[in-house]
Amino acid sequence: MISLTSPVRTSAHCWPAGAKLLGLCIATAMLFAIDNLLVQGLVFAFVSLLYALPGKAFLFAGLRQMKLLWLFVFVVGLWHIWTAEYELGASIVLRMLSAVGLANLVTMTTRLSDMIDFVKKITIPLRWIGLNSQVLALAIALVIRLTPVLVERGGQLTHAWKARSTRVPNWRIISPFTVLALDDADHVAEALRARGGFNSLEEI
Known part of the structure; x- marks a missing residue:
């Protein structure tokens, strides 16, 4: 078995596990409350920035852990292109990428033992x-x-x-x-x- 915690240290590694998990719950709920495509795009850009700030090693490690998500992105995007619901498809894809990206950030910056204790x-x-x-x-x-x-x-x-x-x-x-x-x-x-x-x- 392997650990999903990133070896690249960031300031988020020092934050309490409970605070990060609570913040993740609130952020995810807010994502599903946002209907504006532009705002969804800005949120996704912000999440991408959070991955990029610690450096290339952290960014590439995060992308590797999210590689399974690209299949779902492709299927959802293809379906909404087929049904000509372009804006709805883009909104769903951006929301999914942002939500999973934030969850992955929490996993990468939190020790499993800390999450278990919480x-x-x-x-x-x-x-x-x-x-x-x-x-x-x-x-x-x-x-x-x-x-x-x-x-x-x-x-x-x-x-x-x-x-x-x-x-x-x-x-x-x-x-x-x-x-x-x-x-x-x-x-x-x-x-x-x-x-x-x-x-x-x-x-x-």
């Missing part, structure tokens, strides 16, 4: 209804850490397909991808059991 604190009241906040925090951590691993697995299967066939990769890679995902899940489960399982979380 989630534990704000979900303590949920223990009254039987929800283990520590298990929830661990689940969030696993999703954040393992998603890039699954993406890498998919890329490896795609490259393997291209090395053996001239045809474009299709649905046939779904089966081996599922097997690899289940195998990774089994390894993680074994690691958790070796450390005492979810019961060991009570000691954290």
Whole structure:
């Protein structure tokens, strides 16, 4: 598993995780309340500036982590071109890029342990209804850490397909991808059991 926190230090690395996550929630809500295309464009330009300010290394690292988003941008843009809803399509694309870009900035400038600690604190009241906040925090951590691993697995299967066939990769890679995902899940489960399982979380 890998960490998504950027090794390039910025001033945002020192900000509290709770403040950044709260700011992300507010900013995302405001993005969906904005209907003006020009304002959406200005917000996207501001988000792009936030990536560029720490330097090229930080900018390129951010772009690499957002590479999966470009497929959705292409599909949404193509659909709205097909339906001749150009302004609506541009607004949706800009809103999506800005929202995901801000979320990615928070991930890049916040240690996973800090986010887990914050989630534990704000979900303590949920223990009254039987929800283990520590298990929830661990689940969030696993999703954040393992998603890039699954993406890498998919890329490896795609490259393997291209090395053996001239045809474009299709649905046939779904089966081996599922097997690899289940195998990774089994390894993680074994690691958790070796450390005492979810019961060991009570000691954290």
